[in-house]
Amino acid sequence: MKKVINLSVPNLDVEPILSNLRECIESGWVSTGGRFITEFENKIAVYTKSKKAVGVQSGTAGLHLALDVLGVKSEDEVLVPTLTFIAAVNPVTYVGATPVFIGCDDSLCIDPNLLEKFLKEECFIKNGVTYNKKTLKRIPALILVHVFGNMADMEKIMDIASRFNLKVIEDSTEALGTYYTAGKYVGKYAGTIGDIGIYSFNANKIITTGGGGMVLAKDEKILDRIRSLSTQAKKDDLYFIHDEIGYNYRMLNLQAALGTTQIDGLEKFIETKTKNYMRYKEAISKIEGLTLLDFNSATRPNYWFYSIVVDEKRYGMNKDKLLNALVSEGIQTRPIWGLIHEQKPYLKNETYGSEKAIWYHNRVLNIPCSSNLGDDEIQTVIDVLKSLKKK
Ligand SMILES: Cc1ncc(COP(=O)(O)O)c(C=O)c1O
Incomplete structure (x- = not known):
């Protein structure tokens, strides 16, 4: 398996x-x-x-x-x-x-x-x-x-x-x-x-x-x-x-x-997550239709999650299709949580300016980001993302 x-x-x-x-x-x-x-x-x-x-x-x-x-x-x-x-x-x-x-x-x-x-x-x-x-x-x-x-x-x-x-x-x-x-x-x-x-x-x-x-x-x-x-x-x-x-x-x-x-290991985890993010960033920037989201440039982020935006037209499939294709390749990803104003307990609540949240919700997938991710695993994710792009 x-x-x-x-x-x-x-x-x-x-x-x-x-x-x-x-x-x-x-x-x-x-x-x-x-x-x-x-x-x-x-x-x-x-x-x-x-x-x-x-x-x-x-x-x-x-x-x-x-x-x-x-x-x-x-x-x-x-x-x-x-x-x-x-x-x-x-x-x-x-x-x-x-x-x-x-x-x-x-x-x-x-x-x-x-x-x-x-x-x-x-x-x-x-x-x-x-x-x-x-x-x-x-x-x-x-x-x-x-x-x-x-x-x-x-x-x-x-x-x-x-x-x-x-x-x-x-x-x-x-x-x-x-x-x-x-x-x-x-x-x-x-x-x-x-x-x-x-x-x-x-x-x-x-x-x-x-x-x-x-x-x-x-x-x-x-x-x-x-x-x-x-x-x-x-x-x-x-x-x-x-x-x-x-x-x-x-x-x-x-x-x-x-x-x-x-907590003693936290800075080391962040160091690894930063290095892995940079590696993904470089590789993903060369895959048309995928963009790895940036972090706030006025911060030293903890690089917890890596979010890619999937452009359906340029990549050739939408984020849900990509999610399923990655699952078949043994790669776990997650979309953004269901937006809360669209959840059953909160349907009647006032909501102000949700357009961008909906836009990102429809396009973002989070890709493997554990602080103990192996170099070969990162390479596999990159290779699969490249190979799934429709020519
Ligand atoms: C944004 C956000 N808020 C709150 C929580 C709740 O934290 P906990 O699971 O420790 O209750 C989490 C994570 O689980 C979270 O991601």
């Missing part, structure tokens, strides 16, 4: 992980307490040049906690991208609020120009609070996603957010390691610019803990509250006193046992 070249698989250093897991198991520290959680949190804080980080069970849990601590209520609306994995949007519904969908720009991230136009033309400000003209609902926050490891235009977005008094949640689940190399936010990592930033360590992410997430926040008090809410808001460990409603969202020591070794 032909060996499958997967899209994105974990790159795990077995020996140190086994040693950490053994320590968890032998000591009994397998749950929401233990030294690996603190160690992993400290390493993420140092890596991202943040004061503190709080480990949670998943990126989704982090997003839910972020909306909760920012005081998003059930009568509110929250601006979100339509081009994203649905986990960036569902937490808005968890707190009872309503997502309003905004389209993307060529980075695939939320388009700051559309965002500004929506806020200027469709909203009004009263006593420093932004409201939607149509629904009269308050809009207190915005969730943006740094899609596929790219960085959204944070300079424009933060400026707009401050003018309309919006809290900014940076869904950086795909962008751990991406940082600005130019402009106002030079040196700043994805997840450290908005009010709250979230990472995910799901199995397909650049580093993994199986499942897990981490939250950063500008305001340390907010982060302390997130930590408290993640452990059922327990104010007293002995008498179990709770003065608000919390969640069981704290990271496990077992998860952190993986994370603390994975």
